[in-house]
Amino acid sequence: MPYSAEHKQRTRERIVECARVLFNRKGFTEVSIDEIMASARLTRGGFYNHFRTKEELFVEAVAAYQDFNPVDRWPQLDFDPGRRGAAFARQMVDVYLSREHLDDIDGHCPMIALPSDVARASPGVKHAYRGLLERMAGMLAQSAGAPAGTQTARRRGLALAALCVGGMVLARTIEDDTFREEIRAATRTMAHELID
Template identity: 85%
Template sequence: MPYSAEHKQRTRAHIVECARVLFNRKGFAEVSIDEIMASAGLTRGGFYNHFKTKEDLYVEAVAAYRDFNPHERWPQLDFDPARRGSAFARQMVDVYLSHEHLDDVEGQCPMIALPSDVARAGTGVKRAYHGLLERMAGMLAQGAEASAGAEAARQRGLALAALCVGGMVLARTIEDDAFREEIRAAARATAHELID
């Protein structure tokens, strides 16, 4: 008896989530299809029922983060998706530049975990990464459009996204805990200044 469309969709989503975690941990090149499918509790042959290539899966794994809800991953953080304007942008900065995000390799944003991989990837992956950055910048631009205009708000959103991602990439590479914290805190404080 063939599986239902709903079952197939759930299985595909499970494969994407397992792959996303492995890509975050090890990078695209170091993760095999066999490893992904073993993590999902499935066989390699099942992979091709859902994806043509590992890069197709990579595209979906990057794009899946667009709908990430930080409260589901880190319930202790203050995050309310109903907030609007600069209050929403401030909470995004606080969550993005949080200790929880910094320490959670498996749950981290692909913009932190995978920039070098994406730079070497194909068009589909770059398009998904671009879409993720556009979404983040748009969310961080909230509240500025009314006072500054659409173009200035977009520039602020892009600057905030670059500051958040860059701050986390640098902090992630540092082993000295005090210096890591200094980088994270400096990025957060400067981001708050840009919002206020």
């Protein structure tokens, strides 16, 4: 009896989530299809029912983060999607730069976990990564104090996104916890200044 479309979709989502976590932990090149499928508790042959290549899966794993809800992963954080304006932008910055996000390697945003892999990847992967950046910058641009839809708002959104991602990339590479915290605090302070 063939599987239902719903079952196939759930299986595909499970493969994407397992791949996303493994890519975050090890990077694109160090993760095999066999490893992804074992993590999803499926056989290698099943992979090709959903994806043609590992790179196609990588595109989907990066793009899937666009629908990420931080409360689903870190319920202890203060995040209300109903907030508007500067309050929304500040909470976005605070969640992105949170200790919970920094410490959760499996839950990292691909912009933090995978920039080197994406830089060497196909145009499809780069397009998905850019889409993620555009979404983040757009959300920040709408909320960061400049008139919506203006070039000033876009520049501010891009600057905030770059500041947050860059701050977290640097903090992730530092072993000294005091310095990691100093980087996160400085980034958060400067981001808040851009918002207000």
